Amino acid sequence: FGKAVYDKLVKEDLEVVVIEAEPSQTGTPQTQLVVGRGTEADTLMEASIERAVGLVAGTDNDANNLSIIMTARELNPDLFVILRQNRKYNDPVIQAVGADMVMLPSDIIANRIRVLLGVPMQHQFVRLAMHQDDEWACQLISRISALVTEHAPDVWEVAFTEQDTHAVCQYVREGRNLTLGELSTDPRDRTSPLPCIPLMLLRHNDFSLLPGPDLVVQKDDRLLFCGRVSAKHRMEWTLQNENALNYILTGETRPQGWIWRRLQKREVT
Numbered sequence: 126f127g128k129a130v131y132d133k134l135v136k137e138d139l140e141v142v143v144i145e146a147e148p149s150q151t152g153t154p155q156t157q158l159v160v161g162r163g164t165e166a167d168t169l170m171e172a173s174i175e176r177a178v179g180l181v182a183g184t185d186n187d188a189n190n191l192s193i194i195m196t197a198r199e200l201n202p203d204l205f206v207i208l209r210q211n212r213k214y215n216d217p218v219i220q221a222v223g224a225d226m227v228m229l230p231s232d233i234i235a236n237r238i239r240v241l242l243g244v245p246m247q248h249q250f251v252r253l254a255m256h257q258d259d260e261w262a263c264q265l266i267s268r269i270s271a272l273v274t275e276h277a278p279d280v281w282e283v284a285f286t287e288q289d290t291h292a293v294c295q296y297v298r299e300g301r302n303l304t305l306g307e308l309s310t311d312p313r314d315r316t317s318p319l320p321c322i323p324l325m326l327l328r329h330n331d332f333s334l335l336p337g338p339d340l341v342v343q344k345d346d347r348l349l350f351c352g353r354v355s356a357k358h359r360m361e362w363t364l365q366n367e368n369a370l371n372y373i374l375t376g377e378t379r380p381q382g383w384i385w386r387r388l389q390k391r392e393v394t
Contacts (some may be wrong), residue, residue, distance in 0.1 A: 126209055126228070127183040128152075142172045163193040169200055179205040182224075187215045191222055246282050246349040250325045253334055265322075265335070269351060272320045278351045280324075283364065285346045290364040297344055303374075305348070306338030312362050312369040315376060319359055321352025 131154060134141045143154045144163045161168035163182065174180070180197050182190035187210060194206050208224035210216075219227060254262065269278055287294045296303055311317040326336040327347040336348070350357070363369045372378050 126185075127181070130181050130183060130207075142177075144168055144172055162189070164189055164196060166196055166200060169193075169197055174200050174204075177201060177204060179207070181207045181209075183207075183209040183228075185209075185211055187211050187219070191218065194222055194224060244280050244282050244349070246325060246327060246347060247280055249327075249332060250334070250349055253325070253332060257334070268322055272322065272352050276353070279354045279357055280349070280351045281357045283348045283350065283360070285342055285344055285348075292367045292370045293342065293364050294344055295367065296370060297342070302341045304338060305336055305340040305342060307373055308342065308360065308363060309338065310363070310373045312359055312366075312373055315373050319352065319356040321350045321356035321360070323348055323350055325349040 128151075131141060131143065135156065140156075141154075142157045142159060144159045144161060145151055145154075146160070146162050148154075148158060148160060157172075159168055159172045161171070163169060163172075163184075174197055180194065182193040182197075184190055184193075190208050190210075194208060197204055198206070206224045207226045207228060208219065208222070210219050210227050210229045213229065254265075272278065283290065285293060285297075293303060293308070305323055306318075309319050309321060309323065311319050323336050324334070325348070326333040326340065327349075328343065328345075342348075350360070363373060368378070
């Protein structure tokens with residue numbers, strides 16, 4: 126855990142000081158090293174804790190990590206603190222210390238598995254997004270934040286198959302074009318877009334980040350979206366219901382029941 130965090134911080138060109146009691150066993154870092162235990166004030170002061178902006182307590186012992194944080198905060202109350210939690214049953218005392226971020230390895234693994242099983246494309250999106258620059262990331266975060274406000278965004282995947290998107294597949298099968306922007310329209314009000322963002326397109330084994338509204342969808346495409354839960358449900362209606370899709374494309378509302386269809390035919394004749 127500690128080595129992984131260290132590598133990430135160094136890659137970001139941050140000034141890192143490592144405190145390690147037994148560097149001969151763990152390896153000597155390329156940056157500044159203080160030999161000792163972080164539970165002691167003297168060791169923390171030698172590492173210039175009073176000038177630090179953040180602290181990662183990442184040992185494999187919860188008691189030591191708690192002691193490190195409590196001692197460090199006495200010396201620097203403004204620290205941003207990340208704590209590694211090793212045992213789930215220590216939740217009450219971990220929560221009491223008030224760390225800014227708690228990392229529980231078993232939960233991290235479980236969450237990653239859940240992501241892979243629930244929304245497989247999300248994992249690939251994260252991998253590709255890691256190669257984008259800060260400006261790209263900031264713009265995307267701003268767009269997502271504007272959509273979901275205080276609620277966490279939902280993430281979902283759409284597979285353009287007959288089973289999952291019957292209405293769309295039938296429309297495309299007739300040789301007509303359907304754009305991503307049209308699919309992202311509110312089926313209750315065609316003048317309003319749904320509160321969602323297309324994150325990634327998978328087509329013929331090729332991934333494309335942030336596809337635009339003019340993209341013409343094709344059968345067997347897969348799209349990853351994020352946005353409000355309401356957007357997901359309304360989009361599902363458009364994908365499956367021919368009347369909802371027709372309203373978005375034409376503005377016309379077709380009668381859905383047998384009686385209403387008969388009445389409409391009478392009016393036409």
